[in-house]
Amino acid sequence: MSTIHDETTLAVGIRYRILLDDKNLGFFSSCSGLGAEVTVETREEGGNNGSVWQLPTRLRFPNITLTRPLNRDSARIGEWFTTMVTSGYRFGTATIDAMTASGTEVARFGLMGVVPVRWSGPTLSTTDSNVVVESVEIAHHGFVPPKAAG
Known part of the structure; x- marks a missing residue:
């Protein structure tokens, strides 16, 4: 008889690899914002005082x-933003x-319609002993079945 631990890889000490189309942007230490939300409109039906209709409209x-x-892969983010300006931008997958x-x-x-929104570089100071970090924010138009590992 197997246990839950045998069948499940626990998400402890996770790192996140990002592949943009077929370009590897490297590994990240944190990832936030994965999710989806259904926008709901309410409608009150005349003569029905027991409930209000909750009608789904769109996904956000x-x-x-x-x-x-900050590491050697950091330049790949800058290249991604620069490509948008110099070569025109097309929505990619990630x-x-x-x-x-x-x-x-x-x-x-898997994400479709990926758009880079913001890159925040580190604050560089010789008097600060903290690890220098960068972050990149991306928008997308929904989830798709992810590509096979590569």
Whole structure:
């Protein structure tokens, strides 16, 4: 008889690999904003005092923010933003792989219509001993089945 621990890879010490189309943007230490929300309109029916109709209208997807310590992969984010300006931009797809430190994939998320929204670089100071971090915020138009591992 197997236990839940045997069948489930626990999401402890996770890192996130981002593939934009087929370009690897590297690993990130945190990922926030994965989710979806259904917008609901309410309608009151005349003569029905027992309830209000809750009608789903559209899906909304919050922006996703990825954060990591500054490293050699940081230049890839700048290249992504620069390509938008110099070559024109087309909506891409992305895959976010949640992985353990040993490289075991825990979960995979596919995103369509990916748009870079914001890059925040580190505050560089010789008097501060904190790890310098960067973050990138991306918008997307929904989830799709993720591409196979690559």
